[in-house]
Structures are given as structure tokens and as C-alpha cells.
Amino acid sequence: MNDRVLVVGAGLSGLVAARELAHRGVGATVLDREPRAAGRLATRAVGPGRADDGAQFFTVRDERFAELVGRWRSGGCPITTWCHGFASAPAVGDGPAAADTTGDGPPRFVVAGGMDGLAAHLAQGLDVRTGVVVEAVAREGHGWRVSGRGRDGGEKAVWRAGRVLLTAPVTRSLGLLAAGDTALPAPQAVALRRLRYAPCQSVAVALDRPPAVPEPGGVQFARGPVGWLGDNLRKGVSGTPAVTVHAAEDWSAAHLYHDPTGVAEKLLAFAAPWLGGARPVATRVRRWRHSRPTVRHPERAFVVRPDGGVAPAVVFAGDAFGGARVEGAALSGLAAARALTDPVLG
Numbered sequence: 547m548n549d550r551v552l553v554v555g556a557g558l559s560g561l562v563a564a565r566e567l568a569h570r571g572v573g574a575t576v577l578d579r580e581p582r583a584a585g586r587l588a589t590r591a592v593g594p595g596r597a598d599d600g601a602q603f604f605t606v607r608d609e610r611f612a613e614l615v616g617r618w619r620s621g622g623c624p625i626t627t628w629c630h631g632f633a634s635a636p637a638v639g640d641g642p643a644a645a646d647t648t649g650d651g652p653p654r655f656v657v658a659g660g661m662d663g664l665a666a667h668l669a670q671g672l673d674v675r676t677g678v679v680v681e682a683v684a685r686e687g688h689g690w691r692v693s694g695r696g697r698d699g700g701e702k703a704v705w706r707a708g709r710v711l712l713t714a715p716v717t718r719s720l721g722l723l724a725a726g727d728t729a730l731p732a733p734q735a736v737a738l739r740r741l742r743y744a745p746c747q748s749v750a751v752a753l754d755r756p757p758a759v760p761e762p763g764g765v766q767f768a769r770g771p772v773g774w775l776g777d778n779l780r781k782g783v784s785g786t787p788a789v790t791v792h793a794a795e796d797w798s799a800a801h802l803y804h805d806p807t808g809v810a811e812k813l814l815a816f817a818a819p820w821l822g823g824a825r826p827v828a829t830r831v832r833r834w835r836h837s838r839p840t841v842r843h844p845e846r847a848f849v850v851r852p853d854g855g856v857a858p859a860v861v862f863a864g865d866a867f868g869g870a871r872v873e874g875a876a877l878s879g880l881a882a883a884r885a886l887t888d889p890v891l892g
């Protein structure tokens with residue numbers, strides 16, 4: 547049997563899983579549709595600056611995650627403590643005068659230069675193929691056949707492996723199995739189909755001078771239409787002023803398919819009191835359809851034996867399994883690698 551594992555998704559869970567598999571002596575190939583490994587740890591240029599589009603920071607609660615973060619740091623990943631809590635305000639329209647800047651929570655960690663630096667760190671030494679849109683996952687002989695093509699719609703490519711790890715949003719992963727005519731046992735299909743995500747509209751804006759976001763450079767709003775404002779210059783992501791604005795979930799859902807230019811204009815108008823008169827020099831919108839899991843599965847890795855249990859395992863992982871956010875995704879990746887190397891699977 548082909549012992550290699552094919553991992554769909556080079557976000558945090560897929561990369562952590564592939565590294566753990568390598569550590570356990572199992573080779574993996576990681577495929578991702580985007581031009582760079584990162585998933586929701588994306589950081590991108592906006593005009594002369596840079597901005598984190600997805601995850602803004604992370605916290606550490608579980609000791610296994612603390613251990614992982616320690617390993618990343620000692621391996622050279624530039625993880626720093628941003629602060630011990632953000633400013634908070636009832637709503638974006640209240641302006642900086644309403645901000646409470648008492649921060650006494652746990653450390654909020656970031657990656658100098660942008661959260662995607664963590665993905666780049668984890669991808670080192672792994673077989674990661676980016677720009678590959680996986681289209682179907684099908685059973686073949688004693689293993690799996692994964693087919694896809696380049697983002698530009700180029701020629702079809704096929705990979706074969708003994709086991710498959712799916713880390714894309716669950717609805718997409720189910721679509722890949724369906725496209726490969728792979729039937730899941732009914733109870734498991736039902737459990738996976740009930741998982742849900744909330745969307746988030748994110749706008750990155752480069753400014754002609756620093757904004758008026760209070761210390762420490764991030765503010766959370768108790769109610770919409772904006773949920774978060776982050777200053778990428780103060781955070782150490784951008785060399786020039788650049789702010790990330792995240793719409794609240796309700797607003798994001800109501801405007802999900804609206805024209806991105808109009809979405810940017812609206813969100814920047816809401817954020818105006820916090821920009822302190824700084825003028826936009828460039829903007830960029832990122833629509834996250836699957837930003838945060840709202841209905842999660844309790845276990846960190848979900849093992850499926852399709853076709854009535856005769857096929858080798860497919861494992862599902864990601865932040866919809868076990869725990870949300872950066873920490874949950876990383877722990878899910880670890881759990882998936884363990885499940886994939888369990889001698890009773892395969």
C-alpha cells in the first residue's frame with residue numbers, strides 16, 4: 547500500500563499535521579488552491595503596506611499548544627507578544643473617546659511581519675504544492691486518487707496515496723468526496739453536514755499617515771457593523787500605516803455577495819472616526835465565507851471509513867473539529883496526524 551498521506555489544505559491544521567507526520571516518519575504531500583500556504587493566516591500587500599487579512603493574533607490555553615508554540619519559537623518563527631488585551635468599545639460609531647483600554651488578559655501573540663510567517667515557517671522542508679485546486683477525492687484500489695488542476699484552469703493532475711487528510715472547510719471537503727463518488731456511512735455524513743461557519747468581510751487599507759486606533763493598536767467592538775480594527779504598523783506587520791477592518795458576522799452575512807468596492811467604502815466610512823483623518827492610499831477586500839466555525843464537532847480529528855468501512859481511512863481536521871481559532875486548528879492538525887498513524891487505520 548502507498549504509505550504517503552495526501553493533505554488537502556495548507557492552512558494551519560494541514561501544515562501542523564504534515565509536520566507531525568514527518569516527525570512520525572510518514573511522508574505527506576500538501577495541496578492548496580491558493581498561491582501561498584497560509585489559509586486563514588493570510589497576510590497580503592495593500593499599496594505600500596501589508597495587512598493581516600484573517601487571524602489577527604492568537605492565545606495559548608492548552609499545554610500541548612504551548613509546547614507547539616515553544617517549538618515554533620525555538621525553530622526561529624518570530625512569534626512576539628503584542629499585548630495583554632485590546633481596547634474595547636460598544637460600537638465603531640462611538641469613536642476612540644469611548645474606548646476602554648484596560649488590558650489585563652492573557653498574552654496575545656502575533657508573528658512579526660505577518661501571521662502568514664507562521665505558515666511559511668511550518669511549510670519549510672515539507673512537500674507543499676500551492677496553486678492546486680483539488681476537485682475530487684476518489685477511492686482507487688487500496689488507496690485514494692486525488693485529482694485537481696491549477697488555479698488558471700490548466701491541465702488536470704492526479705495524486706495517489708494510501709490515506710487522505712481533508713482540512714478545507716467541511717462543506718468543501720464533502721463536495722470533494724461526492725465528486726469522487728465516495729459515499730460516507732450515513733451517521734458520519736449527517737454529523738459532518740451539520741457543521742456550520744460564519745462569514746467575515748475583511749478590508750485592508752493603506753493610509754497616508756498613522757490612524758487613531760488607541761493602544762495597543764487593536765480594538766474590539768461589542769456590536770456591529772464592525773467587529774475589529776487592527777493597526778498593522780503598530781503590530782509589526784507593515785512598514786507603513788495600514789489598518790485591517792473586520793465586519794461583524796451579521797453585517798458580513800448580509801453583504802456577502804455585494805460588490806467589493808461598495809463593501810470597502812461602507813466599512814471605511816464606519817471606521818472613519820478611528821482613522822483620525824488619515825486618507826486611504828489603497829484598499830483591498832477579502833471575503834471569508836468560512837471565517838469561524840459556529841457549529842463544531844466535539845472531537846479534534848474525525849476518522850471516516852467510506853464505502854461501508856472497507857476503504858482505508860479519510861480523516862477530517864481543521865478548526866471545526868474540537869476547538870476554534872488558531873489554537874484549535876493546530877491541535878486538530880496534531881490529532882489528525884496521530885489518527886493517521888494509528889496502526890489500526892489504513
Ligand SMILES: Cc1cc2nc3c(=O)[nH]c(=O)nc-3n(C[C@H](O)[C@H](O)[C@H](O)COP(=O)(O)OP(=O)(O)OC[C@H]3O[C@@H](n4cnc5c(N)ncnc54)[C@H](O)[C@@H]3O)c2cc1C
Nearest residue numbers: 555557558559579585586601602680714864865871872875
Ligand atoms: C477574518 C478572520 C479573523 C480571525 N481572527 C482570529 C484571531 O484573531 N485569532 C485566532 O486564533 N483565530 C482567528 N481566526 C481563525 C483562524 O484563522 C482559523 O481558525 C485557522 O487559521 C484555521 O485553520 P485551518 O487549517 O482549520 O483552516 P484554513 O486556514 O481555512 O485552511 C484550509 C485550507 O484549505 C484550502 N482549500 C480549500 N479548498 C481547497 C481545494 N478545493 N483545493 C485545495 N485547497 C483547498 C484553503 O485554501 C486553505 O488554505 C480568524 C479567521 C478569520 C477568517
